[in-house]
Amino acid sequence: MNLLLRAVSAIYTVDxxxxxxxxxxxxxxxxxxxxxxxPLLTPARTSVLHLRTMLPRDPNLPEQITYNEQMLLIAQRLAFEQRPIQTFSIEMLFPPQQVSLLHQYACHYCLGGFMSSPVLLPAPPATPGPQEPLPFALTYLFFTSYPPQADLQHAITTLLRQAVGLATQRGLLLPLPTSPSATPGPNMTVPGTVLASMRTPGPGHQSQPVPLTALIPRRKEDAELLTSENPFARSAAISDKRARRLHAAIDGVQSIAELVHSTGMELADVLAALHILVKMRRVELVDPDGRPVSAERLFES
Incomplete structure (x- = not known):
């Protein structure tokens, strides 16, 4: 921490x-x-994922190995799921050819995660298009030659949080506007993913994007089922196995991201199951403030 404090005192930009x-x-x-x-704001005023900083231990590590479509897809997945730090063997993440190349440079394991903070991140220097700051969101990838232990995960998350706190104190990260309507709120659109944002307007304010995984499924009883003379109609069979499993786990409290974690299901399976349950009118979706969102529009193809 002392080393970080001394370093931050001599640093003038977040980069x-x-x-x-x-x-x-x-x-x-x-x-x-x-x-x-x-995130980076494009001239079309959408937010896309941008490789802000990259540093290899071996300067001879070719850039085509470290900056490519597969790396982007992994970063997109972590940003979408917004999970804390996780450890993967690179065989779980990359195709065999890229695994072989990464092994040549001692990259055998990957620690990846996501963190956010209620501050604004300035745009990178020399960025084309809008230079507006965006809400701070950091997706990180750490590649190691050895199996990472829990103490390394703890060190990474702790130092990153401390760095964000010190950067905020020093003004490298900016405070959020006091007026909610002035807060930047571009749609997050990442090519090749299901990364979607729903807009849920608050009273008297412009709508702000809510990440799909932050929405909360809530069980819903169809009026026809409630008034049916058949006492078993309310528990009409859900034929899809994934939908049955998810429906049983929905408690009206857990978000989509939390349901992915608690059920052990893949995100794609959870979304597919939700689609079925929404069509059956067995669930509805609300934002973290309890406001309903249009689930039908969400799952339109």
Whole structure:
């Protein structure tokens, strides 16, 4: 922490801080490759995932191995699921040819995660298009040659949180506007994923995007079932196995992301099951404030 404090006092941009963090992690924890991905506002005013900082331990590591479509897809998945740090063997993430190339540079495991903070992240320097700051969201990938242990996961998340806190104090990250309507709220559109945002207007304010995985499924009784003379109509069979499993887990409290975790189902399976349950009028979706959202529009193809 003392080293971080001294470093931040001599740093003047958040990009310098990201670069310093990469050097520090590589030196102290023998990390082979680090990538930081953040949202970027395009000229069309949509937010896309952008590789903000990348640092390999071996400067000879070819960029085509570290910056490619597969890396983007992995970062998109982590940003979409918004889960805390996880450990993967790279065989779980990459096709065999890329696995072989990564092995040549001692990249055998990947720690990936997502973190956010109620502050604004300035646009990268020399960015074309709008230069507006966006809500802070960081997706990170750490590649190691050794199986990461829990203490490394803890060190990464702790140092990143401390760095964000110090960057906020120093003004490298910006405070959110006091007026909700002034807060940047572009749609997050990431090519090749289901990453969607629903807009749910609050009283007197412009609508703000709510990530799909933050929505909360809630059981819903159809009026026809409630008034049916058949006492078994309310428990009409849900033929799809995934939908039955998800319906049993829905408690009106857990978000989609939390249901993915608690059920052990893949996100794609949860979304497919929700689609079925919505069509059957067995569930509805609400935002974190309890406001209903249009689930039918959400699942339109």
């Amino acid at each position: 310098e801080l990201f670069q310093w963090l990469c050097y520090a992690f590589i030196e102290h924890f023998q990390i082979e490759l680090i990538e930081f991905w953040t």
